[in-house]
Amino acid sequence: MSTKPKLTFNSARAAAGYKKAVQNAADQLLKDLYEEISQRLNTSEGKKDLQKMTENEEMIFRRKVIGCADAIMDSYGTGSEMDKTNPFYNAYRHSSLWNVSRRGTVAIVGRHKGFYIDIYGRKRYSTGRRETENIEDYYEPISPSYAFQRAETWFTKGNGSKVNEVLSRYLAEYIKGMHQYFDYR
Amino acid sequence: MPITPFSDRLAVIDIIAGDPYIKSLGFDRDKIYNTSYTNEKLEKDTRQIFVYNTNSENGDIDIYISPVIEIDISVPVGQASKACLAAEQIIALLSGREINGHTACELIAPSPVNLPCQFGYECIGLRFRYNATIFNTVKTV
Known part of the structure; x- marks a missing residue:
């Protein structure tokens, strides 16, 4: 006797896929922010002084661009x-x-x-x-290059900021691929 | 059209500098720079515009890349309204405009945006993107 196939939603796989999409968006934002700051720094010492940092926890993905002394002095200036x-x-x-x-x-x-x-x-x-x-x-x-301050403005100001744009793009791709989390058997 | 950042910036400068309304706001051609904003270039009581490329974005399809042109309008803080009026006019002049045969320029959010700058100045940033094909040809002498 044959049973009727059923359509089921695999929520565990969908949640894992969602986390992966957010993680990829965070990686992309880190890359973009790093490039944005690096491009705006005026000194080669400042550019060399930029570092990327990635920390992944179960539900939190941290991405940081760290500027050491030369990068900070480039961005905020020195002396008078x-x-x-x-x-x-x-x-x-x-x-x-x-x-x-x-x-x-x-x-x-x-x-x-x-x-x-x-x-x-x-x-x-x-x-x-x-x-x-x-x-x-x-x-x-040194005159300030405003590299960090301006990058932060472009990345975080308003609804159309880079952060919103990148997150929306990655989540739209995720939603487009939602069919893969449905099983029909 | 292939990637031509230098002539694209020049074309943008020509459009801005040639506009009578922009001129009437006090932005002279010799104060419109084909380079990025730096404090060293800030001149006292002068209205300046800086036109330069920032990082490109991926194009809409594989054969394209999207160069991004940033335009920073800098004025003494007491003349902040001039920067706003110039920003409005530049958006009107460039949005949807085709430059050097590329696809039409498109304003990128969150433009127009107030940028951090030297005390006593007001700076408004605008960004436009367009698509250029990635097939540049090798030039010969």
Whole structure:
């Protein structure tokens, strides 16, 4: 005696497919964001200083573009050219990395005598001979390229942002292939 | 038409710089640059436009790539309305317009968008994409 075939929806496979689609979208966004920032950085040191990071948990896919010291200085500028709207500007000013001899200025000035840790985390020594003296003739300040800030704007602002566009594209492809999660037997 | 980013940017600059309304807003041709925005180029009390390529996107079909042209309009913050009016006009001038035989230019969201820039300035960014065929030919001298 033959039984009638049944149409069933395989929800476990569909959920796995959905996760894969979101993961692929996250990978694409990471690639695009990295390229966008890299293209906007003005210095080769800044470009070399960019890193990608991927973390996958059961339900959370994290993607990060990490800018180390040179990339951040390129994006936010240095010395008298520094962009003080940097959200971490206050934290920087109150950190041990800030040159306390910068009194009432953001210009690059000589440090007081003694050892200090530079922006790259290296231990350095200052003779203190030019303490508080503006030394931007020797260490030229960098104008901000706004690479991170502008990339963030294009990627996250409004409904038509890059994040929305890429997610919509990958999810539309997923929905187009939904038939593969139905079994008829 | 094959990929011709340099002449495409020049064509865009010609369209913008030749428009009487844009001129009336104070954007002179010598302040419209075929290069990306940098602070070093910001001149005090000057209205400037920067036209440059950003990363291309995949084309609608395999034989295409979609070059993306970004246009940044920079003005002193006290003249912010001029940047908005220029953005409106540039969208009208370029949307649906065919440049150098490519497919029509298409405005990309979230344009127009306010971009972070130097204190005391206002900067509005626009992005347009179009399709170019990927079959460039080898040129000879």
